[in-house]
Amino acid sequence: APPAPRGADLAEPYLSGHLASLGLAVEYVRAEGNTLYHLDDDGAEVAVLDLVGGFGATILGHNHPEIVSRAKDLLDRNAPVFAQFSLHPYAHDVARTLNAIVRRESGDPEPYLAIFANSGAEAIEAAVKHAELDRVLKVAELTEAIEAETEAVRAASGRGTVAVPDDVRERLGLRPPAAGAAGGTTDGVAGGTEGGTTDRVSGGTEDGATDGVAGGTRDGATDGVAGGTRDDAVAVPVDALAEAVLTANSALAQSPPVLLALEGSFHGKLVGSVQLTHNAAFREPFGALAARCRFVPFGRPEALDEIVAAERRTLFGLAVEDGRVRLTEHELPVFCAFVLEPVQGEGGIRPLDEEFARRIRETCDAIGCPVVVDEIQSGMGRTGTFLASSALGLRGDYYALGKSLGGGIAKAAVTLVRESRYRARFEMAHSSTFAKDGFSTLIAARTLELLEADGGGAYRRAEERGRQLTATLDAVHRDFPDVVKEVRGRGLMVGLELHDPSGSPDPGIREHALSGTFGYAASGYLLRAHAVRIFPTASAPTTLRFAPSVYLTDAEIDHAGAALRGLCAVLRAHDGARLLGS
Numbered sequence: 001a002p003p004a005p006r007g008a009d010l011a012e013p014y015l016s017g018h019l020a021s022l023g024l025a026v027e028y029v030r031a032e033g034n035t036l037y038h039l040d041d042d043g044a045e046v047a048v049l050d051l052v053g054g055f056g057a058t059i060l061g062h063n064h065p066e067i068v069s070r071a072k073d074l075l076d077r078n079a080p081v082f083a084q085f086s087l088h089p090y091a092h093d094v095a096r097t098l099n100a101i102v103r104r105e106s107g108d109p110e111p112y113l114a115i116f117a118n119s120g121a122e123a124i125e126a127a128v129k130h131a132e133l134d135r136v137l138k139v140a141e142l143t144e145a146i147e148a149e150t151e152a153v154r155a156a157s158g159r160g161t162v163a164v165p166d167d168v169r170e171r172l173g174l175r176p177p178a179a180g181a182a183g184g185t186t187d188g189v190a191g192g193t194e195g196g197t198t199d200r201v202s203g204g205t206e207d208g209a210t211d212g213v214a215g216g217t218r219d220g221a222t223d224g225v226a227g228g229t230r231d232d233a234v235a236v237p238v239d240a241l242a243e244a245v246l247t248a249n250s251a252l253a254q255s256p257p258v259l260l261a262l263e264g265s266f267h268g269k270l271v272g273s274v275q276l277t278h279n280a281a282f283r284e285p286f287g288a289l290a291a292r293c294r295f296v297p298f299g300r301p302e303a304l305d306e307i308v309a310a311e312r313r314t315l316f317g318l319a320v321e322d323g324r325v326r327l328t329e330h331e332l333p334v335f336c337a338f339v340l341e342p343v344q345g346e347g348g349i350r351p352l353d354e355e356f357a358r359r360i361r362e363t364c365d366a367i368g369c370p371v372v373v374d375e376i377q378s379g380m381g382r383t384g385t386f387l388a389s390s391a392l393g394l395r396g397d398y399y400a401l402g403k404s405l406g407g408g409i410a411k412a413a414v415t416l417v418r419e420s421r422y423r424a425r426f427e428m429a430h431s432s433t434f435a436k437d438g439f440s441t442l443i444a445a446r447t448l449e450l451l452e453a454d455g456g457g458a459y460r461r462a463e464e465r466g467r468q469l470t471a472t473l474d475a476v477h478r479d480f481p482d483v484v485k486e487v488r489g490r491g492l493m494v495g496l497e498l499h500d501p502s503g504s505p506d507p508g509i510r511e512h513a514l515s516g517t518f519g520y521a522a523s524g525y526l527l528r529a530h531a532v533r534i535f536p537t538a539s540a541p542t543t544l545r546f547a548p549s550v551y552l553t554d555a556e557i558d559h560a561g562a563a564l565r566g567l568c569a570v571l572r573a574h575d576g577a578r579l580l581g582s
């Protein structure tokens with residue numbers, strides 16, 4: 001390992017080194033609206049246009065006066081911040097407001113119940129954890145229903161033997177009748193039980209001493225017994241049969257959950273959520289710590305169908321028809337959750353298309369898999385509606401919100417769970433010291449008030465400011481098609497993708513391209529030369545991301561446009577020295 005950097009830095013000291021090498025080692029001392037200030041060598045404030053927007057946490061800008069005033073008021077009147085396990089009426093208020101918004105945007109009256117959290121990753125993990133509780137309870141309910149079926153067969157057989165066709169025995173792994181015993185009496189056909197002398201059920205014959213197996217002589221239809229013929233059934237002690245069903249099912253019923261997510265997804269970096277984050281560098285070292293996720297290629301519903309077909313499992317149940325045992329099949333809930341972003345953020349600002357969203361919803365409905373809509377980055381009005389999924393017509397069973405929920409001041413996140421899926425016992429099984437605290441929850445309430453004010457003026461602003469910003473970036477794209485690959489996004493969640501510069505004649509640019517830091521090098525240039533703060537997305541390092549507040553001004557948009565033109569000119573000239581400030 002390299003020696004630890006010298007100096008006073010003990011908090012992630014290597015990160016400081018990276019920031020320095022990228023020209024991003026700046027300490028900001030004040031923040032307001034879309035501006036961050038640092039000090040120059042003479043101690044004078046230098047304003048920087050902040051288009052990173054607190055990674056999306058400042059939809060209302062830095063230190064919005066109304067949020068600051070609410071925060072001061074709470075502190076001035078010594079409002080309780082941590083009074084856990086007591087009534088939190090303001091949390092109900094936030095949940096009620098969120099419900100009213102979801103209902104307005106989706107048109108669906110079913111309520112959602114709220115579980116509060118401290119960060120986005122935690123809200124995702126709460127959703128997945130709740131979905132897993134729901135899944136294991138559903139597996140238990142299914143197992144009970146199957147036991148009831150078995151019990152009914154037991155009762156019908158008078159607890160003696162039942163006629164079990166060959167194919168049923170095969171599927172349950174019951175030992176076949178001894179060779180050469182055709183038509184005759186065979187011993188011990190019931191796998192695993194000894195001494196159970198049973199008679200071959202002479203289905204087609206009239207004389208059949210069928211040992212209490214009724215209906216063996218009826219002609220024709222085999223009532224769902226695949227491949228069964230009239231004379232292939234064997235009398236098996238019902239207990240042995242029940243045991244075989246239990247054995248076949250129990251291994252399956254303990255199948256680990258399968259999580260689904262999209263390629264390019266980002267859902268957090270905690271132990272559970274990082275397994276839903278597609279970027280291998282973030283995820284792979286930690287694979288053994290959490291449940292497996294299958295990643296569905298973006299925009300390819302047929303790949304989802306293949307994954308579902310490969311992962312689907314069914315449990316056996318029993319029924320008796322015409323005196324013969326038949327296997328029933330029950331879909332095992334193996335799919336814990338499909339977690340997705342309506343507009344992928346870290347994956348490079350990629351909006352889901354409506355048709356793909358519809359196919360995902362349909363497939364999840366068919367397999368009983370809940371859809372967790374991660375609105376942590378796209379929600380809170382950023383894309384022009386409170387939920388980006390509303391514009392797609394995508395309904396979630398869960399929603400996760402974070403980032404701007406805390407108004408740019410507090411850390412707050414929340415998971416919404418559709419009432420019909422909600423498990424009351426989760427509330428006693430899950431908690432956090434800090435979640436739902438008085439301060440962050442009341443700040444969240446004020447934030448929602450400000451967003452909803454004036455008939456949702458903030459959403460209209462996000463849409464309109466986003467359109468202006470995108471038009472400016474589109475113009476840069478038109479003038480620099482050799483540098484800019486694409487501009488895309490929704491509202492104030494905008495990405496500008498640069499062409500891959502790994503073929504650049506400049507060795508410095510090439511090196512950054514190959515190490516995945518090219519976007520950050522561009523950030524360093526924009527900060528140094530244009531006093532603009534823009535970062536690439538984490539998993540698509542050539543896409544610059546814009547997430548400013550709804551108060552973005554025309555002047556700020558012009559400033560952004562001029563800065564990007566500067567960047568494009570440097571890149572067009574392959575001017576590594578200017579880009580890297582060397």
Ligand code: F0G
Pocket residue numbers: 055056119120121122124266267268269341345346374375376377378402403538
């Ligand atoms: N989900 C999405 C869609 C996110 O963009 C993020 C964070 C998270 C979950 C995790 O939230 O950081 O509060 O735990 N995205 C950050 C970003 C890292 O850069 O946009 P968290």
